Amino acid sequence: MVLTATPVTRSPNPLKGTAPRRRRSRLRVNAQVTLALLVIAGFVLVGLLAPVLAPYDPDLADGGVKYLGVGAPGHLLGTDELGRDILSRLIWGGRTSLVVALAASLSSTVAGSVLALVAGFSGDRAAGLIMRTVDVMFAFPVIIIALVLAVILGPGTPVVVLSIVFSAVPYVARVVFAEVKLQRGREYVEAARSLGAGFFSILFREVLPNVLAQIVVYGTGLVGGMIVFSSSLSALGIGVQPPTADWGRMISEGAKVIISGNVYPALLPGLVVLVVALAFNWLGDGLRDVFDPRRRRAGR
Amino acid sequence: MTGALLSVRELSVEFGRGPAAERVVDEVTFDVRPGETFAIVGESGAGKSLTASAILGLLPDDAVVTSGSISLHGEEVLTATRSSVTRFRGSKIGMVFQNPLASLDPSFRIGNQLKEIIGLHRPAATKRERHEIAETWLRNVGIDDAARVLSAYPHELSGGMRQRVMIALASLSGPALLIADEPTTALDAVVQKQILDLLRSVSEETGGSLLLITHDFGVVSYAADRVAVMKDGRIVEQDRRDRVLTAPADAYTRSLIRAVPEIGARFRLAERGLPRRLGPAGGDRSPASADGGDGTAVTAAGPRDDDRDARPPLVTLRNVSKEFVVGGLGTGQRKRRFRAVGDVSLHIERGEVFGLIGESGSGKSTLSRLIGGLLRADAGEIVFDGRDIARLPKAELRRLRPRFQFVFQDATSSLNPRVPVGEQISRPLLRFGKAASRAAGRARAAEALDLVGLPSSYLHRYPHELSGGQRQRIGIARALALEPDLLILDEPTSALDVSTQANILNLLLDLREELDLTYLFIGHNLAVVEFLCDRVGVLEQGVLLETFRAGELSAAGRHPVTRALLDAVLPMRFTDESGTRGHAAAGKADP
Numbered sequence: 001m002v003l004t005a006t007p008v009t010r011s012p013n014p015l016k017g018t019a020p021r022r023r024r025s026r027l028r029v030n031a032q033v034t035l036a037l038l039v040i041a042g043f044v045l046v047g048l049l050a051p052v053l054a055p056y057d058p059d060l061a062d063g064g065v066k067y068l069g070v071g072a073p074g075h076l077l078g079t080d081e082l083g084r085d086i087l088s089r090l091i092w093g094g095r096t097s098l099v100v101a102l103a104a105s106l107s108s109t110v111a112g113s114v115l116a117l118v119a120g121f122s123g124d125r126a127a128g129l130i131m132r133t134v135d136v137m138f139a140f141p142v143i144i145i146a147l148v149l150a151v152i153l154g155p156g157t158p159v160v161v162l163s164i165v166f167s168a169v170p171y172v173a174r175v176v177f178a179e180v181k182l183q184r185g186r187e188y189v190e191a192a193r194s195l196g197a198g199f200f201s202i203l204f205r206e207v208l209p210n211v212l213a214q215i216v217v218y219g220t221g222l223v224g225g226m227i228v229f230s231s232s233l234s235a236l237g238i239g240v241q242p243p244t245a246d247w248g249r250m251i252s253e254g255a256k257v258i259i260s261g262n263v264y265p266a267l268l269p270g271l272v273v274l275v276v277a278l279a280f281n282w283l284g285d286g287l288r289d290v291f292d293p294r295r296r297r298a299g300r
Numbered sequence: 301m302t303g304a305l306l307s308v309r310e311l312s313v314e315f316g317r318g319p320a321a322e323r324v325v326d327e328v329t330f331d332v333r334p335g336e337t338f339a340i341v342g343e344s345g346a347g348k349s350l351t352a353s354a355i356l357g358l359l360p361d362d363a364v365v366t367s368g369s370i371s372l373h374g375e376e377v378l379t380a381t382r383s384s385v386t387r388f389r390g391s392k393i394g395m396v397f398q399n400p401l402a403s404l405d406p407s408f409r410i411g412n413q414l415k416e417i418i419g420l421h422r423p424a425a426t427k428r429e430r431h432e433i434a435e436t437w438l439r440n441v442g443i444d445d446a447a448r449v450l451s452a453y454p455h456e457l458s459g460g461m462r463q464r465v466m467i468a469l470a471s472l473s474g475p476a477l478l479i480a481d482e483p484t485t486a487l488d489a490v491v492q493k494q495i496l497d498l499l500r501s502v503s504e505e506t507g508g509s510l511l512l513i514t515h516d517f518g519v520v521s522y523a524a525d526r527v528a529v530m531k532d533g534r535i536v537e538q539d540r541r542d543r544v545l546t547a548p549a550d551a552y553t554r555s556l557i558r559a560v561p562e563i564g565a566r567f568r569l570a571e572r573g574l575p576r577r578l579g580p581a582g583g584d585r586s587p588a589s590a591d592g593g594d595g596t597a598v599t600a601a602g603p604r605d606d607d608r609d610a611r612p613p614l615v616t617l618r619n620v621s622k623e624f625v626v627g628g629l630g631t632g633q634r635k636r637r638f639r640a641v642g643d644v645s646l647h648i649e650r651g652e653v654f655g656l657i658g659e660s661g662s663g664k665s666t667l668s669r670l671i672g673g674l675l676r677a678d679a680g681e682i683v684f685d686g687r688d689i690a691r692l693p694k695a696e697l698r699r700l701r702p703r704f705q706f707v708f709q710d711a712t713s714s715l716n717p718r719v720p721v722g723e724q725i726s727r728p729l730l731r732f733g734k735a736a737s738r739a740a741g742r743a744r745a746a747e748a749l750d751l752v753g754l755p756s757s758y759l760h761r762y763p764h765e766l767s768g769g770q771r772q773r774i775g776i777a778r779a780l781a782l783e784p785d786l787l788i789l790d791e792p793t794s795a796l797d798v799s800t801q802a803n804i805l806n807l808l809l810d811l812r813e814e815l816d817l818t819y820l821f822i823g824h825n826l827a828v829v830e831f832l833c834d835r836v837g838v839l840e841q842g843v844l845l846e847t848f849r850a851g852e853l854s855a856a857g858r859h860p861v862t863r864a865l866l867d868a869v870l871p872m873r874f875t876d877e878s879g880t881r882g883h884a885a886a887g888k889a890d891p
Contacts, residue, residue, distance in 0.1 A: 210716070
């Protein structure tokens with residue numbers, strides 16, 4: 001016997017008993033989104049209020065208090081290898097890290113998605129051109145792009161953002177393209193054409209709502225990785241310039257002193273990145289459920 | 301009852317637990333006797349598939365058997381251990397599913413899948429023996445070129461072939477009970493009959509019983525010995541087939557039976573002066589009470605031929621051809637041309653219902669998309685109200701679009717799942733300036749819903765919140781809101797339950813009278829096409845074989861293809877108690 005499918009109809013009446021279930025699951029979804037947004041808003045707020053909140057100048061090195069542990073008097077989260085206050089650096093570092101990660105994730109998600117949507121609904125030739133270009137971008141070493149950009153623009157945040165966009169766009173485009181191709185074959189697209197919808201109307205009003213969930217989930221998932229990725233560019237000296245604080249830099253600098261038994265300088269920013277990345281993933285998951293009318297109802 | 305092969309007693313299945321649990325199978329009791337064909341018939345959601353799943357121990361995780369017993373050969377199934385359930389599933393019960401493409405593993409050759417199962421039942425068999433058994437079984441299920449099929453992948457076979465393979469897989473262990481869950485619903489009418497013949501002959505051969513799950517009374521009347529009618533989880537009636545078909549005791553059964561379109565039904569209704577309607581609306585009610593009863597309802601004979609011919613045809617096709625390029629780039633095959641529509645000429649009068657019929661792959665959908673401007677013809681002209689849409693510039697074609705509208709086969713996939721239905725109806729209205737504002741669009745959408753018999757509260761619903769029939773009504777409302785002249789109906793009822801189909805067909809007949817519409821109706825069930833259409837065109841391999849008036853369907857001189865389609869319609873009435881069902885069509889050899 002080949003028993004791979006169980007054709008079972010779920011409910012005799014698809015409309016029965018949906019209302020209370022829907023309300024409950026919407027609340028649950030909203031709770032998830034709200035919590036994630038609260039965490040993210042908290043970090044943004046702290047970053048904005050850095051001048052007020054940070055107990056010390058984040059770049060102030062004090063050779064007398066190197067490697068203080070968590071809870072040391074005067075330095076709540078201790079100090080790093082140069083005696084800088086870790087809490088202050090985390091607070092200030094959020095400014096650069098969040099701006100870089102958000103700007104990079106948002107622009108690569110938008111650019112990749114638009115490319116994929118257009119490619120998905122153009123002729124074979126145009127689609128081939130777009131997607132092969134994307135393939136070339138895949139193969140191109142990001143470091144070289146970053147170096148060239150750094151020469152043109154001078155090192156700094158814009159270089160990091162642009163390099164990350166360049167490297168992330170192909171991934172977004174691939175993922176979204178697969179999804180768009182799937183939708184292209186659906187009958188509602190043909191129905192929309194028969195109802196007189198034009199190219200852009202089909203792309204953005206019919207198909208986009210059906211792929212938006214995937215886009216959002218993928219886009220929010222990028223954020224955490226982007227923070228860390230930006231640090232490796234900074235480590236090369238083409239991104240954020242020392243001594244400016246940045247979570248990614250803090251991790252990579254802290255990593256160098258772990259071997260001597262000082263875990264906090266790397267661990268603390270690592271934990272912060274973890275929490276932020278999780279919050280964004282949660283946000284993506286929750287938003288997917290909000291976007292999907294079916295999940296909204298089923299809630300399981 | 302003693303002597304029953306399968307005995308189901310007061311079986312109840314619920315989804316979920318506690319007070320919120322939903323009872324989907326409600327104290328169902330029936331027996332399947334050795335060697336008989338027992339059918340469970342009901343509409344979607346009646347609980348018939350869940351009953352079958354419970355017998356196999358394949359209920360979904362959130363479904364629980366709350367009471368009752370199921371015994372096979374006197375052995376309790378429900379309390380059996382997992383390993384013994386697995387054992388009897390393969391050897392004592394075989395299962396054939398509705399969609400053979402989903403139940404065959406797409407990445408293994410048919411031969412491997414067959415031989416794997418043979419190996420399970422006869423571990424001692426050598427490789428060579430397994431191969432021979434597989435070949436024999438393919439021949440048993442009427443597959444002549446067994447060698448080719450053995451080395452083919454599931455996607456390389458037609459739907460009918462796949463279902464034959466599934467039947468071979470399910471019955472090669474000689475199970476005492478073969479369960480077939482809607483085995484022919486996904487198939488063409490012609491193939492459906494062959495598969496039903498095959499199922500019966502295979503079970504006769506293995507001496508087993510057949511439990512047939514279906515929504516179609518045509519299938520019941522053709523293949524079943526006894527039948528149970530299910531509704532909302534309960535069995536409302538069970539008896540011998542002929543008793544249920546000729547003298548149904550339950551009102552629900554009666555309405556289901558009356559909903560089945562039959563060849564010649566419209567003319568029988570016409571003779572009795574009744575309106576051409578299926579189901580309760582058509583049956584023995586007086587014409588005045590049907591459909592609001594304005595007394596002027598056109599009787600079943602339908603077309604008022606005389607005043608129609610005065611106007612020029614709405615659509616005229618002259619030598620229309622369409623080719624597709626298949627293969628090429630990356631598929632590892634050479635490009636080749638495939639002619640989907642070849643040199644078709646026909647015309648559709650204003651106000652008539654023109655039916656196009658043919659088996660799947662005959663080009664009827666392609667032809668409808670050419671007429672509806674979704675595809676461009678390679679050659680020939682398609683004149684719609686004086687303009688050749690095959691050569692119209694894109695922008696002008698778009699302006700013309702509201703005048704010919706589509707209703708698609710699969711209402712589920714032709715509605716955008718992420719857009720509320722109200723917006724799906726009003727969007728095109730705003731696009732073509734048929735509504736000045738969003739509010740006006742909503743109002744027009746509500747009117748359109750009213751036209752198809754849905755309340756305006758449905759405007760805010762999403763497609764998944766509606767039943768299949770309601771979705772198809774939305775599809776019709778969306779098309780009608782644009783006030784088209786021509787409605788192209790691409791098998792709009794083939795995915796629906798029989799009673800839902802009857803409702804939709806009745807609705808279409810009502811709307812045509814109300815709105816002076818012209819229909820192009822595409823179908824594969826000749827009974828439906830004859831019931832609805834004034835004239836019928838028969839397509840095969842992209843060629844229009846003949847066109848004729850609906851009343852001349854059974855006339856002498858019909859093309860053999862037409863006759864084959866006519867034969868494929870499952871007759872609803874049997875006078876002979878023992879049944880005179882021929883199984884020769886299965887084309888099987890002795891094992």
